[in-house]
Amino acid sequence: MPDLLLELFSEEIPARMQAKAADDLRRMVTDKLVAEGLVYEGAKAFATPRRLTLTVHGIPARQSDLKEERKGPRVGGPDAAVQGFLKATGLKSLDEAKIQHDPKKGDFYIALIEKPGRATLDVLADILPVIIRTFSWPKQMRWGERSAKPGALSWVRPLHSIVATFGLETEQPEIVKFAIDGIEAGQTTFGHRFMAPDAIAVRRFEDYEAKLLDARVVLDPQRRKDAILTDAKQLAFAQGFELVEDQVLLDEVSGLVEWPVVLMGSFDPEFLSIPGEVIRATIRNNQKCFVVSDPKTGKLTNKFILTANIEASDGGKAIIAGNERVIRARLSDAKFFYETDLKTKLEDRLPKFENIVFHEKLGTQGERIKRIERLAAEIAPLVGADVEKTRRAARLAKADLLTEVVGEFPELQGLMGKYYALAQGEDASVAASSEEHYKPQGPTDRVPTDPVSVAVALADKLDTLVGFWAIDEKPTGSKDPYALRRAALGVIRIVLERRVKVSLRTVVEEHFKSSYTAISVDAPTQTDLLMSFFEDRLKVQLRDQKARHDLVDAVLSAASLVQGQPLVSIVDRVEALGKFLDTDDGKNLLAGTKRAANILRIEEKKDGRAYSGAADVALYSLNEEKALAKAIDQVRDEAGAAVTKEDYAGAMSAIAKLRPAVDAFFEHVKVNDDNAQVRENRLKLLNEIRAATRAVADFSEIQD
Amino acid sequence: MIPRFPADTVRALSAPLARPILTMDAIPAHMRPERSFQGFILALQRFWADQGCVILQPYDMEMGAGTFHPATTLRALGPRPWKAAYVQPSRRPKDGRYGENPNRLQHYYQFQVIIKPSPPDLQDLYLKSLAAIGIDSALHDIRFVEDDWESPTLGAWGLGWECWCDGMEVSQFTYFQQVAGVECSPVAGELTYGLERLAMYVQGVDRVYDLNFNGREGADKVTYGDVFLQAEQEYSRHNFEHSDADMLFRQFSMAEEACRKYLDAGWKNGKREAHQMALPAFDQCIKASHAFNLLDARGVISVTERQSYIMRVRELAKACGEAWVHTEAGRAA
Structure with a gap:
């Protein structure tokens, strides 16, 4: 079956957009083909800085013919309906329609519509221009003379030519005939901008790819990446060094060249006195070059690796020399910034924060830092951190935001603070928290370990x-400009992984009081809402860890953050509950409590009242109900004691003791006794089963 | 070495190509682009003159970038074709380094090319202009790296690239989409060359002040430092320490007020159909912008105020753009 080759040749496409654009093009064309009834065998898309290319192979040469029956009005129906039917189906008169007999509804007309399949070449000529016109780039533009006309084509950068051919492997393919804004699809493309700029006539994908390669264009981005990586490693290795691999940079660099030529340059070793991260950020962000390390020391060397787009006539000497000059100038700047930064103590930078607005309603950065310091000092004893060290750490943690290096490379915030703190002789824990207090930044990022960092990280978030919450600016839908979801998740991960046994609610309430009384709209309500937000984040977090959501709901229903339960205990309960439900005791007790809950629900609904309150001992007549009442008392005491000790497994084993009594009760006791008083008492007893299990979780939330 | 384009664009390309470009040998040594800064500038002017551009002289006002020149900001608007090239001294008061930084200057030259509508071969013309100043694309790695241009003060944006030569950004290449709040129709192509940086590269010097300005050697040699070092020191002192902030605040307000006054007065017969004073009004917008840049360098504008000043200049620029498209040169014929 025939294949399609489509190439959209333009001026340089931003590297970051290429992969997605290729994927979008593949999806849009193949979706449309399928929608047109053209099922293909395979499709692959590619991108270089100057072209998007798609090959779809194994497309049928024609659509299959379509036969369709369309039901019309009944025989003798109103004229308007008949005319509408004729118009919709394209029949000239009712003579062309068939009559269908229906004994129940009477006879009606049927139109037989035969739609012959079209040649795929024609279908493509219709769909490709539409796809190109409606293709969406993150940013697109108009250009040239035509940009003055309404409806001018817009593309990521000026589009220059289009290759579109369709045909069998063995034959000369045909051109898919269409034109967009004066660009006519054909079979001409162009090679490398500098090394082989001539026009190339192409027929189909195989010769297209091969001819491009001859014309110094490596079409497949993966091949360019592999080539760059292999050559870069090789160059480093040949000198006894190691490439510092960087996938993001590799992706970008491979999108900047059609013919990668990897070269190595060096810089003055004097610059190695700057922290490695600063050197790397300078060379990577500004120059898009890789850095190289010495495997013996694990530190950077004075080498860098660049990827050029040409094989230069001098073997790359001028290119290396040029890049070395730029990198020298950049590193001089970085070194100057770094050394300038070292001259000012971190605490001496703090007054400046008084003039920097953090948020219109939340005041200056200076005020914010004071709040964080206060809160960190409150948290410190709860996490075993030294209070004075924690205070100092919180005070200095943000100071590097005002340094030159962080101004230049915002991604080095925190890390630079650590270097500067160590350089001015701060305590190691204090220095570390500058970097650590931002963590965890995401679900896979590490959680701080040093208690000082833990306290500052929690306080910051x-x-x-x-x-x-105090100013009621919460995340809504996809809008979360201050990354509050991430902050909440960070708190949850720190608290759980460091097992900080504290009631978040208490901490939050105190902080509302000490810092936000003046501006908070309604502290108690906002505290409730913030705790619910944490609960939602916790559910997401536990769901990601494959915990059963009904167990989480069961625990939260009995012991929630809103009510002030510590996070750690909630998660421990979920775990203990899960283990218990895996045992026979657990399964049977769950069945028993469910049965009790069901009976209660039905009877409470019937009677329109709740059966709460203590059962009356005097009204027990059967041994099984006495035994159950005794078991409940015992379990309540034991489970309660275990919960107090935060021994949830113990609490579960205590609750498990209910099982024989519950089983025996249901076997021998009729709840709905004829005596109303006895019935009421038994229903109250059932309610006590439910109440007893609530020491750990609300069993009624658990699904079977 | 020139990539070819589809049939309909080749014709557009061939016209300027047919004319022989002055060969290097014909230029006296002291005027060669790799020998002298002034020769370098003249080579660029000559090249763009050969492409049919009018070669303008710098605009006689202080401005932050060549884009502010009315030959770009205003001429980019409206349907009429326009091709111009010029050097524009650009003042960035904040970038002053007292003459101590080898690359940064508070006053430097931009070479600006604007062509409306953008021709299909603008990239090739740009590459040929590099060849004309001695940058051989067989020897050097020239790259077009994404750079979305936006000028908040001008209410302008466009898409294009930073042009790299061996890892150094040497030019900006932009297809204007909107200027002074007005959609460009048709789109103009804008090229901005950082002259000192390019000349340093071509001359092979690491410090801007070491650039050979006049291409002579020995006693006759004049360097960039001879011409500008003292100015850099003096203006740095001025920009950071001594500029009269009160006066500048007043100048800003006066320029803002005058701009509005001229714009109001410029509408012919008081009807918003034809405007007769867009250019003088725009001068006041340029003045306000420069006063703001000086105030910003002086550190007397807080972060929150900063945004509002930028907005105020933008409002002026937009009003000027609106007026311009109602003038003889700015409106549809």
């Missing part, structure tokens, strides 16, 4: 959350 909690202050942000409390602040935005």
Whole structure:
């Protein structure tokens, strides 16, 4: 079956957009083909800086013919309906329609419509221009003379030519005939901008790819990446060094060249006195070059690796020399910034924060830092951190935001603070927290371990959350400009992984009081809402860890953050509950409590009242109900004691003791006794089963 | 070495190509682009003159970039074709380094090319202009790296690239989409060359002040430092320490007020159909913008105020753009 080759040749496409554009093009064309009844065998899309290319192979040469029956009005129906039917089906008169007999509804007309399949070449000529016109780039533009006309084509950068051919492998393919804004689809493309700029006539994908390669264009981005990576490693290795691999940079660099030529340059070793991260950020962000390390020391060497787009006539000497000059100038700047930064102590930068607005309603960065310091000092004893060290760490943690290096490379925030803190002789824990207090940044990022960092990290995140809740600016839908979801998740991960046994609610309430009384709209309500937000984040977090959501709901229903339960205990309960339900005791007790709950629900609904309150001992007549009442008392005490000790497994084993009594009760006792008083008492007893299990979780939320 | 384009564009390309470009040998040594800064500038002017551009002289006002020149900002608007090239001294008060930084200057030259509508072979013309100043694309790695241009003060944006030569950004290449709040129709192509940086590269010097300005050697040699070092030191002092902030605040307000006044007065017969004073009004917008840049360098504008000043200049620029498209040169014929 025939294949399609489509190439959209333009001026340089931004590297970051290429992969997605290729994928979008493949999806749009193949979806449309399928919608046109043209099922293909395979499709692959490619991108270089100057072209998007798609090959779809194994497309039928024609659509199959379509036969369709369309039901019309009944025989003798109103004229308007008949005329509408004729118009819709394209029949000239009712003579061309068939009459269908229906004994129930009477006879009606049927139109037989035969739609012959079209040649795929024609279908493509219709769909490709539409796809190109409606193709969406993150940013697109108009250009040239035609840009003055309404409806001018817009593309990521000026589009120059289009290759579109369709045909069998063995034959000369045909050109898919269409034109967009004066660009006529054909079979001409162009090679490398500098090394082989001539026009190339292409027929189909195989010769297209091969001819491009001859014309110094590697079409497949993966091949370019592989080539760059292999050559870069090789160059480093040949000198006894190691490439510092960088996938993001590799992706970008491979989108900047059609013919990668990897070269190595060097810089003055004097620059190695700057922290490695600063060197790397300078060379990577500004120059899009890789850095190289020495495997013996694990530190950077004074080499860098660049990827050029040409095989230069001098073997690349001028290119290397040029890049070395730029990198020298950049590193001089970086070194100057770094050394300038070292001259000012971090605490001496703090007054400047008084003039920097953090948020219109939340005041200056200076005020924010003071709040964080206060909160961190409150949290410190709860996580075993030294209070004075924690205070100092919180005070200095943000100071590097005002340094030159962080101004230049915002991604180095925190890390530079650590270097500068160590350089001015701060305590190691204090210095570390500058970097660590931002963590975890995402679900896979590490959680701080040093207690000082833990305290500052929690304080930083909690202050942000409390602040935005105080002014009622919460994340909505996809809008979360202050990354509050991430902050909440960060708090949850720190608290759980470091097992910080504290009631978040208490901490938050205190912080509302100490820092936000003046601006908070309604502290108690906002505290409730913030706790619910945490619960939602916790559910997401536990769901990602494959915990059963009904167990989480069961626990939260009995012991929630809103009510002030510590996070750690909630998660421990979920775990203990899950283990218990895996045992026979657990399964049977769950069945028993469910049965009790069901009976209660039905009877409570019937009677329109709740059967709460203590059962009356005097009204027990059967041994099984006495035994159950005794078991409940015992379980309540034991489970309660275990919960107090935060021994949830113990609490579950205590609750498990209910099982024989519950089983025996249901076997021998009729709840709905004829005596109303006895019935009421038994229903109250059932309610006590439910109440007893609530020491750990609300069993009624658990699904079978 | 020139990539070819589809049939309909080749014709557009061939006209300027047919004319022989002055060969290097014909230029006296002291005027060669790799020998002298002034020769370098003249080579660029000559090249773009050969492409049919009018070669303008710098606009006689202080401005932050060549884009502010009315030959770009205003001429980019409206349907009429326009081709111009010029050097524009650009003042960035904040970039002053007292003459101590080898690359940064508070006053430097931009070479600006504007062509409306953007021709299909603009990239090739740009590459040929590099060849004309001695940058051989067989020897150097020239790249077009994404750079979305936006000028908040001008209410302008466009898409294009930074042009790299061996890893150094040497030019900006932009297809204007909107200027002064007005959609460009048709789109103009704009090229901005950082002259000192390019000349340093071509001359092979690492410090801008070491550039050979006049291409002579020995006692006759004049360097960039001879011409500008003292100015850099003096203006740095001025920009950071001594500029009269009160006066500048007043100048800003006065320029803003005058701009509005001229715009109002410029509408012919008071009807918003034809405008007769867009250019003088725009001068005041340029003045306001420069006063703001000086105030910003002086550190007397807070972060929150900064945004509002930028907005105020933008409002002026937009009003000027609106007036311009109602003038003889700016409106549809």
